[in-house]
Amino acid sequence: MFADRAKIYVRSGKGGDGHVSFRREKYVPDGGPDGGDGGKGGDVIFVVDTGLNTLTDFRHIGKYKAQDGQEGGKKNCRGKDGEDIIIKVPEGTVIKEFNSKKVIADMSGENKRVVLLKGGKGGKGNQHYATSTMQAPKYAQPGQPAQELELWLELKVIADVGLVGFPNVGKSTFLSRVTNARPKIANYHFTTLNPNLGVVDLNDAKGFVIADIPGLIEGASEGVGLGLEFLRHIERTKVLIHVVDAAGTEGRDPIEDIYAINKELEHYNAGLTDRPQVIAANKTDAIYDDGEESPIDRIRAEFEPQGVKVFPISAVSGQGLRELLYEVRHMLDGLDEKPTVFEQEYFPEMAFMTSDEPFTVTYDPDEDEYVVEGPRIERMLGYTNLESEKGFVFFQNFLKDSGILEQLEELGIQEGDTVRMYGLSFDYYK
Numbered sequence: 001m002f003a004d005r006a007k008i009y010v011r012s013g014k015g016g017d018g019h020v021s022f023r024r025e026k027y028v029p030d031g032g033p034d035g036g037d038g039g040k041g042g043d044v045i046f047v048v049d050t051g052l053n054t055l056t057d058f059r060h061i062g063k064y065k066a067q068d069g070q071e072g073g074k075k076n077c078r079g080k081d082g083e084d085i086i087i088k089v090p091e092g093t094v095i096k097e098f099n100s101k102k103v104i105a106d107m108s109g110e111n112k113r114v115v116l117l118k119g120g121k122g123g124k125g126n127q128h129y130a131t132s133t134m135q136a137p138k139y140a141q142p143g144q145p146a147q148e149l150e151l152w153l154e155l156k157v158i159a160d161v162g163l164v165g166f167p168n169v170g171k172s173t174f175l176s177r178v179t180n181a182r183p184k185i186a187n188y189h190f191t192t193l194n195p196n197l198g199v200v201d202l203n204d205a206k207g208f209v210i211a212d213i214p215g216l217i218e219g220a221s222e223g224v225g226l227g228l229e230f231l232r233h234i235e236r237t238k239v240l241i242h243v244v245d246a247a248g249t250e251g252r253d254p255i256e257d258i259y260a261i262n263k264e265l266e267h268y269n270a271g272l273t274d275r276p277q278v279i280a281a282n283k284t285d286a287i288y289d290d291g292e293e294s295p296i297d298r299i300r301a302e303f304e305p306q307g308v309k310v311f312p313i314s315a316v317s318g319q320g321l322r323e324l325l326y327e328v329r330h331m332l333d334g335l336d337e338k339p340t341v342f343e344q345e346y347f348p349e350m351a352f353m354t355s356d357e358p359f360t361v362t363y364d365p366d367e368d369e370y371v372v373e374g375p376r377i378e379r380m381l382g383y384t385n386l387e388s389e390k391g392f393v394f395f396q397n398f399l400k401d402s403g404i405l406e407q408l409e410e411l412g413i414q415e416g417d418t419v420r421m422y423g424l425s426f427d428y429y430k
Contacts, residue, residue, distance in 0.1 A: 004155040004195075004232070006058035007098060013041025013082035015120030015143025016069030018128075022136065023075075033136060035072055035126040038143045039079035041119025042066030046095060046105065048112045049088035055155050066117075069143055072125045082119055092158045092236070094342055098150035102346035108158060108236075109341045117348055120144030121378070144378075147352055154232060157195050158339055159211035160332055162237035164265070166257050169245045170282040172196070173315040175212045178325060195233045205329045211237060231268045236340040239276045239331050240265075241324070246281035246295045246312065254281070254295060255302050276331050278309050280324055285314040347394055349380065361407040369418045369425070370408055377421055 016038025023034045044066055067082030089095075093107045095116065105114045123141035130137055163171045179198025196212040213234050234240065242261065244254045258279065265272040281299050300310045309327060313320035359374030380398055399405050408419065408428065419426045 004055060006055045006153045007062065008058050008151050008153065009063045009148065010044045010085075010087070010117060010151055011063075011065045011148040012044050012117040012146050013066040013119040014068040014146040015039070015041045015122045016071045016079035016082075017142045018123035018125040018140030019072035019074065019077075019079075020126045020138055020140045021074040033126040033130050034074060034076050035140050036074070036077040036079065037072045037125050037128075038122030038141075039069030039072075039081040040122050041069045041143065041146060042082035042084040043115050043119050044087065044117040044147075045084050046087050046089055046093075046107060046114045046116055048091045048093075048107050050091060052088060052090040054090065055093070055153055058153060066119055066146075068146070069119065069122045071143075072122070072140070076125070076127060079122055081122075084119075089153065090155055092156050094154045094156055096152040096154065097346040097348075097351075098152045100346060101152060103342045103344055104151070104346045104348065105344065106342040109339050111341065117147040117149065120146055147348060149348060156235050157197060157211050157233045158209070159197055159233075159237050160208040161200075161210045161239045161241055161328055162234035163210060163212045163241050163243055164234065164261055165243035166245070166252070166261065168250060169243045169257075170315045171212050171243045174241075174243060174280065174282065174313075174321075175210060177315050177318060178321055179210055200325055202325065202329060205326065206333075208329065208332055210241075231265075234265075234272065235269060237275065238335050238340075239278070239328055240272075241278055241280050241328065243280045243282050244299070245283050246299060247283040247286035248295065249283060249286055254299055258299075258303065276335070278311065278324065278327060278331070279303055281310055281312045282315055284312045284319060285317055349394055350398075359402070359404070361404060361411065363411050364420075367420075369420045370411060370413055370428070372404055372408075372419060372421045376402070381422055381424065 018038050019035035021033070021035045023032055044064065064085050064087055066085040069082045070079035072079045089107055091107060094103060095105045095107065095114075096103055105111060105116060107114065121144045123143040126137045126140045128141075129139055163175065165171055175196055175198050179200050198210050198212070199207055200210060201207045211233055213231070242258055244257055245252065246254050248254060262273055279299065281296055284296070287295060296310070296312045303310055311320055311324040311327065313324055315321070359372060359376045362371050362373075363369075364371050380395070413419075413428050415429050417428045419428055
């Protein structure tokens with residue numbers, strides 16, 4: 001069964017606790033502290049697997065946990081790091097925080113691998129806490145706690161063009177005629193239960209990918225029928241081909257059908273009706289001249305003044321398909337080729353930060369550096385991936401929102417001065 005949504009629980013690994021121990025050897029009665037550091041907890045990592053095309057596996061396995069870091073040991077032995085957990089998803093999977101449904105990551109475009117939750121840092125062993133006045137510390141730092149989230153996964157297929165229209169207007173026949181796709185075709189409603197993808201190859205022009213979206217009905221945007229289940233799959237498409245039964249073989253008016261479907265698209269996502277659209281007036285082979293106005297002329301008179309071109313076609317015979325496909329290619333050529341990627345709206349790092357954790361901002365004259373320290377800072381650095389552009393932007397926003405930049409400026413920091421945070425050094429620039 002095709003599955004394009006799933007709820008799962010993920011948890012990163014807890015950092016291993018630092019160890020408290022003292023050197024005990026023959027002839028060394030008063031050995032110093034030698035407790036080792038705890039290992040880092042495993043990360044939760046999502047990667048794109050091109051061999052997957054549904055989220056079915058997540059209906060059978062709903063919990064994913066990375067391994068905890070091991071506790072430090074005697075003789076300065078560091079605990080083993082916990083193993084990461086790798087979660088494979090199809091390209092086009094949008095990862096959201098379950099309750100808010102805000103986007104955490106979109107596994108599309110260049111986003112092939114995302115560290116969603118970082119494991120906790122290991123705690124420091126008691127060897128780090130020896131001072132001239134306390135040579136036998138009996139304290140070690142606990143490892144940072146694990147992070148956990150409930151996630152909502154949505155698969156939004158990646159295609160250049162989306163086919164929309166009522167059931168039985170011939171979308172599946174159209175797709176099978178113009179691409180290498182082989183959708184199931186029969187004469188009853190909702191034959192297409194899965195979004196079908198096909199590639200259009202043109203002799204003297206660049207090809208493109210079409211997605212056949214299962215037939216919509218009125219009320220689909222409000223949950224009626226199966227349409228709502230698949231509307232999400234046209235959110236990435238750049239051009240819509242609106243397939244309509246121009247012959248009215250089921251007794252419906254084609255013009256009313258077009259307005260009804262556009263209304264459902266607008267209700268679901270107002271931006272969808274702004275997409276370039278072309279009308280494929282299908283089943284021309286079933287139109288008979290009865291002396292009245294041609295249904296093709298009626299459709300053109302209604303929609304071409306609105307800037308929507310109408311192409312009479314027969315998906316069965318192939319009539320008119322070439323002209324339609326080259327017009328769609330021309331429309332795509334005027335648009336951005338980059339795939340639609342949904343921007344991040346929810347930052348797990350921020351959700352796990354607490355505003356009441358203390359920090360200090362001081363100036364070290366011996367090293368000529370500004371020093372920022374405290375549990376809040378350590379947690380932020382432990383959970384934030386500074387190597388990614390978004391992670392670094394989050395880091396900069398954190399410095400601003402927490403008042404750290406303001407305190408640094410009050411201490412007289414100048415551009416080019418060094419800021420130290422737990423072993424990391426940064427040059428200060430406004």
